[in-house]
Amino acid sequence: MILLGVNIDHCATVRQARYRDAATQAGGAIEPDPVTLAVLAERAGADGITVHLREDRRHIQERDVWRLRETIATRLNLEMACTPAMTALALKLKPDSVCLVPENRAEVTTEGGLDVAGQRARVAAVVDAMNAAGIVTSLFIDPDAPQLETAAAVGAPWVELHTGAYANAYFTPHRATELARLRTGCDRGQALGLVVNAGHGINYVNIAEVRTLPHLHELNIGHSIVSRALFTGIEEAVREMKARMNA
Ligand SMILES: CC(=O)[C@@H](O)[C@H](O)COP(=O)(O)O
Ligand SMILES: NCC(=O)COP(=O)(O)O
Numbered sequence: 001m002i003l004l005g006v007n008i009d010h011c012a013t014v015r016q017a018r019y020r021d022a023a024t025q026a027g028g029a030i031e032p033d034p035v036t037l038a039v040l041a042e043r044a045g046a047d048g049i050t051v052h053l054r055e056d057r058r059h060i061q062e063r064d065v066w067r068l069r070e071t072i073a074t075r076l077n078l079e080m081a082c083t084p085a086m087t088a089l090a091l092k093l094k095p096d097s098v099c100l101v102p103e104n105r106a107e108v109t110t111e112g113g114l115d116v117a118g119q120r121a122r123v124a125a126v127v128d129a130m131n132a133a134g135i136v137t138s139l140f141i142d143p144d145a146p147q148l149e150t151a152a153a154v155g156a157p158w159v160e161l162h163t164g165a166y167a168n169a170y171f172t173p174h175r176a177t178e179l180a181r182l183r184t185g186c187d188r189g190q191a192l193g194l195v196v197n198a199g200h201g202i203n204y205v206n207i208a209e210v211r212t213l214p215h216l217h218e219l220n221i222g223h224s225i226v227s228r229a230l231f232t233g234i235e236e237a238v239r240e241m242k243a244r245m246n247a
Contacts, residue, residue: 004048004242009222011037016061038071041235047074049072051078069095077096077138078098080098080100094135096136098137099220100114102114110164114139117147138159140160149192161186166182167206190215202221204224204241219245225238
């Protein structure tokens, strides 16, 4: 069975919608509360909760991650940039796992995978710190051989394959090529002894193909689940995705 990590970032996007900068953000936007959403998602069968604490705090705030740590019953997966500040925060927070992701303030969303091969020493230092603290590290990478091989070489136990290129290509002639690229990545990750997760842009339509990828441990899905929850409620949105993942 493939596990489901529910990313609740975009509940916080709605909450922050009226706050343009850190000064007003601190003014106490309180609803919709991401922690409440996380608890309801768990009640509906979420196997874990994922949040991306971005440096620009466009959605999830630091106070959210501390409240999640105290409240949720499943697993807390903290997505973070490879920075000293985020490493220090994670070592204090002690999430069940961290997922190292690329970040830049100009991006609309996470546009590509972390270039592990191009910054091996920087990534290895964070992985070593997390390994020493007993925190599982996942690397959010494109499904390509140099990234997968470097992920294994730096001692990361998990990878999360970026499914965004496939999701964006779904209605184009490139869809089959991107799915094949992911399939090859899953096989290579398994062969390298890595736990293989996947995420970004997975929805209630493309899940029918994503679920056929081999060796999948967990899918991290957020935007489509939160979007559907606006109409059906989070519990039904989570139940429906779990049913489709494992149909
Ligand atoms: C790393 C990843 O794919 C998700 O966490 C994604 O970043 C969702 O958050 P954003 O929409 O802010 O990128
Ligand atoms: N790492 C992917 C994730 O957590 C959720 O991405 P999305 O479903 O919001 O695109």
